[in-house]
Amino acid sequence: MYTVLIAENEPWVLKGIVQMVKAAGMEFQVVGECSNGNEAWNMIQEVWPMLLITDIMMPELDGLSLIKRIAEQRIPMVSVIISGYDNFQYAQKAMSYGVSEYLLKPLEYEILTEALKRSKDKLESLKDLNNYIVRFQCLLENSQGLALDTIMQKQNQLIQSILRLHGLNNNARVGLLNILDNKLKTLLNDFGIEFRDIPKSKHQDETSILKYYMAMLEKWYLEYPRMVKSSMPEAIAQSCRYIETNFKTNLSLAEMANLTNFSISHFSMLFKEHTGSSFVSYVNRLRVDEAKKLLRTSSYAVSEIADIVGYASGPYFTRVFKAHTGVSPLEYRRRMGS
Structure with a gap:
């Protein structure tokens, strides 16, 4: 199963792309639709899709800037650009950010399905990494209402499994840890929870890394429930x-x-x-x-x-x-x- 997020500011074009992806096969699951780059960036950090299909020209945050941000934060994701501009410089810049496909409008069903097929090998290689992030997100939201000690134990196990990637894929390990760190800091900042009393250790041994993340997670799970406002509009x-x-x-x-x-x-x-x-x-x-x-x-x-x-x-x-x-x-x- 490959989860897909689609970003396109023209509603009729967005609807058409969604229908084409759904028709391409049950293995592609549309999990989000956005009308601009900022919405797409916010949704990426909620649903963590494996594949992004984005228009190059969008309000607030364009497609190239969105993909650049994804690349900078080393998010394991395949990106496909859809553009109305047959422009070599655009395509060259997109490829430098790791874009897998640069497709031109008007987009035809056969062209998109062929691009999706070509993306499968890369998507398969990202499945395990994506699963780590999805599990982390699910635990952050504690949708099961687990007791603090239980959820901390689960997060401890998850982070330790990421740390064990060191011998197999150090780049993936570093990338995943950075994603978790950025996600935690963003959440704590958004809810006004102070975390600067938890300095990141200069030592990069596994014990120090694990201690840092567990301290950040404990701060989140203890403080976050108090920050949810009781008066609902x-x-x-x-x-x-x-x-x-x-x-x-x-x-x-x-x-x-x-x-x-x-x-x-x-x-x-x-x-x-x-x-x-x-x-x-x-x-x-x-x-x-x-x-x-x-x-x-x-x-x-x-x-x-x-x-x-x-x-x-x-x-x-x-x-x-x-x-x-x-x-x-x-x-x-x-x-x-x-």
């Missing part, structure tokens, strides 16, 4: 009610922002501030909770349950379920004796 409360009623349908961030008359970025910020969860994680938690109930009480196949709770792809459902529960749907059913 009616627009966000209404959104939560709507999501809880319609989570089995194909909900999108853009749709929810439109319902509340907020911009996507403003809705996303308010939603996370007042619910303590990103929109995507909120929907996934509801779907996983419903799936768990069906796994315990029904004889539906896993693929059928995936469809019932709102996932177009069984493999993607399994990935999300395992990220939230630590086990596959079949293993969950077996353990619950269903």
